[in-house]
Amino acid sequence: MLVSVGRGIDEEDNLDIIFDLADALDATVSSSRPIVDNGWLPQDRQVGQSGKKVTPEVYIAVGISGAVQHVAGMKGAENIIAINNDPSAPIYDIADYGIVDDLFEVVPALTEQFE
Numbered sequence: 001m002l003v004s005v006g007r008g009i010d011e012e013d014n015l016d017i018i019f020d021l022a023d024a025l026d027a028t029v030s031s032s033r034p035i036v037d038n039g040w041l042p043q044d045r046q047v048g049q050s051g052k053k054v055t056p057e058v059y060i061a062v063g064i065s066g067a068v069q070h071v072a073g074m075k076g077a078e079n080i081i082a083i084n085n086d087p088s089a090p091i092y093d094i095a096d097y098g099i100v101d102d103l104f105e106v107v108p109a110l111t112e113q114f115e
């Protein structure tokens with residue numbers, strides 16, 4: 001299972017809530033390219049055309065818009081869950097499930113439930 005984080009996380013310090021969710025789910029953290037470009041996660045965490053192709057059972061995309069270069073790396077996931085406050089984000093075109101809301105509300109609430 002992958003919990004993948006995108007630019008919606010805003011600041012490096014906010015990554016803590018992503019790692020907390022991944023810990024609660026026994027999942028691995030991956031990301032979109034801007035997170036790696038910012039130096040917040042190493043290159044081997046990047047999913048996409050110029051990153052890794054992944055095929056997990058569950059891929060949770062948090063604050064990721066769903067650009068074609070990102071989708072190229074994760075469209076093979078069995079179940080795609082998107083958390084994005086923009087209902088028109090392209091990630092919802094391929095997501096199996098979605099939560100259209102503020103990730104800063106949703107992610108800690110999910111972590112609490114899974115813990």
Ligand SMILES: Cc1cc2nc3c(=O)[nH]c(=O)nc-3n(C[C@H](O)[C@H](O)[C@H](O)COP(=O)(O)OP(=O)(O)OC[C@H]3O[C@@H](n4cnc5c(N)ncnc54)[C@H](O)[C@@H]3O)c2cc1C
Pocket residue numbers: 005006007008009031032033034035046047048049050051052062063064065066067068069070073083084085086089101102103104
């Ligand atoms: C040649 C080339 C290769 C590339 N290779 C890759 C690649 O391998 N991997 C890759 O990922 N990208 C790649 N890109 C970049 C790609 O085009 C996108 O720019 C990138 O994927 C966007 O990352 P993102 O979704 O994290 O950011 P954004 O597109 O900025 O999306 C951020 C999303 O977060 C949401 N959001 C913001 N705040 C909140 C909040 N509080 N709560 C919930 N949602 C929120 C927004 O609605 C938005 O949809 C490549 C580009 C090029 C030109």
